[in-house]
Amino acid sequence: MLIDHRLSNVSKIGNCNLVGKDAFFKKVSIDTRSISKGDIFLALSGPNYDGHDFIDEALEKGASCIITEKTIPSATHIKTDNCFLFLEKLANFQRSNFKKIIISITGSNGKTSTKEILYQLTRELFENKDEVFKSPGNWNNRLGLYLSLLRLDNSHKLAIFEIGTNAIGEIKELASFLKPNIGVITNIGNSHLEGLKNINGVLEEKTDLFSYVSSSGTCLIRAKEDHLVKAKKKIKKRKKIFLRPKDSSSFDQNLEMAEAVISCLPEEINKKFFLSEKNISDLEIKAVVPGRQELLIGKNKVNIVDDTYNANPESFKAAFKKIESISCKNKICVMGKMNELGENSLILQDEIIKEALNLFDLVLAINLDSKINAKNLKIINPKAIFKNLEIYLNEESVILFKASRSVKMDDIVKLFL
Known part of the structure; x- marks a missing residue:
């Protein structure tokens, strides 16, 4: 109870x-x-x-x-x-007394989107759709987890939580508290390198989740072969599903992971699962997360891809995949700083700028420190954005807006809606 x-x-x-x-x-x-x-x-x-x-x-x-x-x-x-320790006691009571299925999702990118897709799909597997719970928004730190647990009630039969990290030990802290039945790592990439140092640090931190999955539970991860070898050490004898990195859209990869998770659910639940082409089309609309590759129509019918929630090299590459799938005469990228990339931040930044220059007709870099010289690159301050984009505000153009949260690129997007 x-x-x-x-x-x-x-x-x-x-x-x-x-x-x-x-x-x-x-x-x-x-x-x-x-x-x-x-x-x-x-x-x-x-x-x-x-x-x-x-x-x-x-x-x-x-x-x-x-x-x-x-x-x-x-x-x-x-x-x-x-007060915080009081909240922790309440959250611990909730977790200790919730005896149904708990799924925990982490990863360098795609945590929230995978959670949303999985939530929409699993709701269809229960007689009452409200029997599936998901943690709100991006409540993926310690405070968010505790508050999310307080929203569980006795009607819930499946709960999906997102957990995040930007420093060593945070996944261990969250996963040991949550003790999920199913642990999911969407991918391993260059994120939060200030706290996690390098890609191996990211791998070590993220895979801590598997150490706290129940012994009868399942661990799922999308990663390269050498990363899988290291992940196995923490998975031990638990059931496992390994997915390889793919050159496909974020949505397709997140959907594949969600389907793999559903295959781990008890047969009386997953036997009801069926996904048609129409279901997939509907899902692309229902599972949209604001600020994450969100397709909008702006002023003068210009196409806008709002990916302003956050940014790291892998999420930029995923956004570029999205742009490649859109047929427009003019493709423009408005990009800002990627935070928490550590000592190699400028190198990683310039790698992304170079990729952008190969895809976009114009790249507007807001207050970035780069020595790259290209005809289709402009380093500008925020006040100059509208002037540079004015001629592209039409239905033949698509504009990607992307940066780390602190840049407040979402406020810039509002100027074009």
């Missing part, structure tokens, strides 16, 4: 006292912007914020209780020494 949605039950799990009247609650929230009447507000604090500053706002919006490190006169609350 998962958490009974009563305040007294929550306080008991956290080993703290409830001050005020017992009541039912809807969900636990850490953000007053999305809080609803009857929710618990957890006053988390971080390096740049203190949730206690928003307690009054939470109460005004109808919070039924505050989990706090401070005493609150005249308000129902649960006082704890550490």
Whole structure:
């Protein structure tokens, strides 16, 4: 049995006292912007914020209780020494009491997209589609995992979680907490190299997931042969499915991985699986993730590929595959910085610029430090983007926008919609 949605039950799990009247609650929230009447507000604090500053706002919006490190006169609350550790206790209770199938997905690219495809496909395998749960958005760090676990309820029969990393030890921490039945690594590539050092560091970190898959579970990975040899050491005697890297679109590769995962589910579930051409076409629409190779129609019917959520060399190459599949007279790439690539960042950046120059009629590099000299390359500041793109704003053009999140390329895309 998962958490009974009563305040007294929550306080008991956290080993703290409830001050005020017992009541039912809807969900636990850490953000007053999305809080609803009857929710618990957890006053988390971080390096740049203190949730206690928003307690009054939470109460005004109808919070039924505050989990706090401070005493609150005249308000129902649960006082704890550490709000984050309190959240961890709740999440651990949820995981310990969830006895159904858990799937955990990581990888250098395609985590969220694979999760979305798998979610859409598995929903069709249950009588009630709501029996399948997925972690929201990209909630793939420790906080995101804990909050995701709190959203599980007794109706769920399958739960899909995404976990991420940018430093050594993070996958171990998340996977050991989640203990999945099925572990999925979408691929191994040059990502988060500041923390993981090199491709071998990425491989070592990502494959830590397999060490915490249940002994009767299955491990799936798409990787080169030499990487598979190393992965086997952590897979040990668990069942395994190996997929080789392919020169195909991101969608096709993510779909192939999702199908492989479904083959690992119990027969009474996966025997219902059938995928027609129409299903695939519908899936390409349903499983679209905002900011991840999202095809949009902009001003003057210009075609836009919004891939602004994040960037690394492998995801750039995947985006180029997407552009190759689009028939347009003019192809333009607006690219920005790729973060967390470590000491070889400029080398990796220039490799991507060179690939882009072979595909695109024009490459606009925003504030990039590069010595590459080419007729179809312009290094510009953000203010010059519209001026350089104005003549291409028509239905005969496709424009790819891509950069790491910190560049805020998504705000630039909005100018052309």
